Amino acid sequence: MIKMAQLEDIRKMYFIEDLSIREISRRTGMHRDTISKYISMKEPKPPKYKLTKERKHPVLDPYIPIIKQIIEEDKTRHRKQRHTGTKIFEILKKEGFTGGYNTVMDYLRKEYRKQKEAFLPLEFELGTYAEVDWTEAYFYLKGKETKAHIFVMKLRGSGGFYVRAYPFEKQEAFFDGHIKCFEFMNGVPYKIAYDNLKTAVKKILGGSNREEQEQFISLRTHYLYESTFCRPAKGSDKGGVENAGREVVRRFFVPYPEVDSFEELNEYLHKECVKLLEKNPKWEAERAALRPLPKIRFDGARYKEAKVNRYSMVQFETNWYSVPTIYVGEKVTVKATADEVKIQYKGTIIASHPRIYGRNQEQIILDHYLELLLQKSRALDNTKVYKPQTLAPIYEQYRRSLNARSPKGNREFVRILMLHRDYPPALVTEAVEIAMAYNVYSYDGVLNILGQLMVSNIPEINPVSKDKLQNIPEVVVISPDLSKYRVLMPGGGQ
Incomplete structure (x- = not known):
């Protein structure tokens, strides 16, 4: 790279000494085009260094294979759940990397190209404005990669947010998300901004006008807040919650959480949200500024009329x-919430089930069929309502032993299963285990053992200690004079 002193010499030789470009090239050894460029400069400045060869990374070089492995693995992951530069830097530090953050980012810029969007700075009064949106993330549900739909509500005054995970974005989940967020915040914002969700908007009329869904209007009316909607395809109208959604995915779902249920996933998300909000200096002040919750909880369930078929099953959706x-x-x-299905007959709940999230599946409760099995006990071996794997192994062992000893073994077994209605399930299981151990094979035998277990499980009444008795004030009982009643006795009390 030419230095400023050399540039000065070249210009002096040309403008003062009146030398030709050819002669200057001969004296300096520089190409004539280079000399022409420096002579033609209107305002001579120090030449800037231009990188023509890739810079080496002596500190980073041993860790580049790790970075490349992360980037390759990210190509198979969902876009929103790939590692950020900060995450990669943290991983390298754990591996022993001693270099700086900028060193890592300089290298990563070759791999990641991200266009930055500009936003106007906004400011909101506490408690007045919130934004709602859905985002998606993946996690491991019982070891299987599963998509979660994340309901996000962000308060713009403090920037605090709360989230809930669902297997879908149906109306029941949309309403449940509002209910859970309002109850966590212990209040309701005065206005909430939405995208043009089908669960809220029936038709876009133009401009800011919307024909809203009747059920959504009932939600808004119950909690007494105003709704506003974004322009179509303009996510920046609610940029706060868009950013919150990205933060939720990056912070809570990288790496994938591993859980056994959506309930467990929501417990994890709740704890993570609380951790963040504890660091938010405006959060408690914003909660205090919200509109109070109504006394009655909103019913966000979906209702549907149905008929019980001959197999004692009710259809809801495809299940x-x-x-x-x-x-x-x-x-x-049928009353369906985001996570439960309840079936009512003339206002009385006759069955409750966890909601099925797949398609064309069945949810069968054995207890619903016990009366019928009592009449048709021979069908126990082939009916799909009885699944031995859903009970403790001792039950199927006991049933087989009953059948080996009596032609009415299945009937006796069904009567034993009915005991779960009146006794604690753990005690019934214990009674069956004892009966098996002592070769007692009958309903009456199990019932007798169960009765003894119930008596033995009555908690003992501990006698009052002498120390406590000393603290009880002495009560003096005055005996009445009974002689006055002798006159009422035969013979005048003589």
Whole structure:
């Protein structure tokens, strides 16, 4: 790279000494084009260094294979759940990297190209404005990669947010997300901004006007807040919650959480949200500025009329749920929330099931069929309502032993299963285990053992200690004069 002194010499030789470009090239050894460039400069400045060869990374070089491995693995992951530069830097530090953050970022810029979007700075009064949106993230549900739909509500005054995870974005989840967020915040913002979600908007009328869904209007009316909607395809209208959604995915879902249920996933998300909000200096002040919650909780369930078929099953969407067999042929009401399905008959709940998230599946409760099995006990071996794997192994062992000893073994077994309705399940299981150990194979035998277990499980009443008795004030009982009543006795009390 030419130095400023050399540039000065070249210009002096040309403008003062009146030398030709050819002669200057001969004296300096520089190419004539280079000399021409420096002579033609209107305002001579120190030449800037231009990198023509890739810079080496002596500190980073041993860790580049790790970076490349992370980048390759990220190509198979969902876009929103790839490692950021900060995450990669943290991983390298754990591996022993002693270089700086900028060293890592300089290298990563070759791999990541990200266009930055500009936003106007906004400011909101506490408690007045919130934004709601859905985002998606993946996690391991019982070891299987599963998509979660994340409901995000962000308060713009403090920037605090709360989230809930669902297997879908249906109306029941949309309403449940509001209910859970409002109750966590212990209040309701005065205005909430939404995207043009189908669960809220029936039709876009133009400009800011919307024809809203009736159910959504009932939610808004219950909590007494105003709604506003973004322009179509303009996510920047609610940029706060968009950013919160990205933060949720990056912070809470990298790496993938591993859980056994959506309930467990939501417990994890709750704890993570609380950790963040504890560091937010404006959070408590914003909560205090919210509109108070109504006294009655909003009913966000979806209702549907149905008829119980001959297999004592009720259909909701593409799935089937069992009810007690006495309701076969009856018309019932299905009440579906985000995570539960309840079936009502004339206002009384006759069955409750965890909601099925797949398609064309069944949810069967054995207890619903026990009366029918009592009448048709021979069918126990082939009916799909009895699944031995859903009970403790001792039950199937005991059933087989009953059948080996009596032609009515299945009937006796069904009666034993009915004991779960009146006794603690753990005690019934213990009674069956004891009966098996002592070769007692009958319903009456199990019932007798169960009765003894119930007596032995009554908690003992501990006698009052002498120390406590000393603290009880002495009570003096005055005996009445009974002689006055002698006159009432035969013979005048003589």
